[in-house]
Amino acid sequence: GDSVTQMEGPVTLSEEAFLTINCTYTATGYPSLFWYVQYPGEGLQLLLKATKADDKGSNKGFEATYRKETTSFHLEKGSVQVSDSAVYFCALTNPSNFGNEKLTFGTGTRLTIIP
Amino acid sequence: EPEVTQTPSHQVTQMGQEVILRCVPISNHLYFYWYRQILGQKVEFLVSFYNNEISEKSEIFDDQFSVERPDGSNFTLKIRSTKLEDSAMYFCASTVSPVGGSPLHFGNGTRLTVT
Numbered sequence: 001g002d003s004v005t006q007m008e009g010p011v012t013l014s015e016e017a018f019l020t021i022n023c024t025y026t027a028t029g030y031p032s033l034f035w036y037v038q039y040p041g042e043g044l045q046l047l048l049k050a051t052k053a054d055d056k057g058s059n060k061g062f063e064a065t066y067r068k069e070t071t072s073f074h075l076e077k078g079s080v081q082v083s084d085s086a087v088y089f090c091a092l093t094n095p096s097n098f099g100n101e102k103l104t105f106g107t108g109t110r111l112t113i114i115p
Numbered sequence: 116e117p118e119v120t121q122t123p124s125h126q127v128t129q130m131g132q133e134v135i136l137r138c139v140p141i142s143n144h145l146y147f148y149w150y151r152q153i154l155g156q157k158v159e160f161l162v163s164f165y166n167n168e169i170s171e172k173s174e175i176f177d178d179q180f181s182v183e184r185p186d187g188s189n190f191t192l193k194i195r196s197t198k199l200e201d202s203a204m205y206f207c208a209s210t211v212s213p214v215g216g217s218p219l220h221f222g223n224g225t226r227l228t229v230t
Contacts, residue, residue, distance in 0.1 A: 034218065043119070043206060044158070044221035089158060102148070102171060103208075103219060105158040 006106030023090035031092040033073040121222035138207030148208040
């Protein structure tokens with residue numbers, strides 16, 4: 001079945017550092033890929049998405065590129081802020097699931113940014 | 116921006132008791148989901164619901180679980196006889212249409228503690 005493997009956390013960085021959170025996936029066909037973020041005490045929010053190979057999703061300074069050749073969707077940000085501290089989830093949906101856009105999640109990576 | 120709302124935010128119950136977790140999806144959304152996250156583990160799909168019936172359910176969603184949309188606005192998850200291992204964060208989600216890359220909108224979750 002479909003699966004998402006995410007970089008183990010927790011990750012602690014200093015403010016203005018460069019961030020990479022690795023994500024790879026296993027899926028048949030052509031999945032859509034997502035990054036969701038969960039801020040403390042809140043629900044899961046969509047951060048960015050990409051629906052086909054070589055697409056780049058971007059939002060709030062974060063970027064991720066859909067790489068079919070490496071089955072990856074790594075999350076990057078050039079300069080993190082304290083407010084980026086959250087748990088980040090990589091996820092996919094697979095159109096081969098006959099239109100039911102069930103999300104398959106990775107384990108989540110807790111990111112803490114220190115001033 | 117419209118939100119998915121979940122109540123209560125935290126529910127404590129004794130083993131064997133019934134619990135009902137409540138969700139109000141975004142008003143024009145038609146597809147509804149429940150996910151759960153056991154502490155430190157992946158976010159797992161439980162069930163999807165469309166047109167007043169279950170469209171898909173996972174192995175976790177056994178006979179102890181049921182879902183209902185009783186009044187056109189609420190979407191509930193019932194656990195008939197809770198077990199210790201049901202302790203988790205339960206997330207409700209909705210989307211207007213499960214078509215390639217449409218994001219799910221999540222609530223803030225209900226933390227269920229079974230003692």
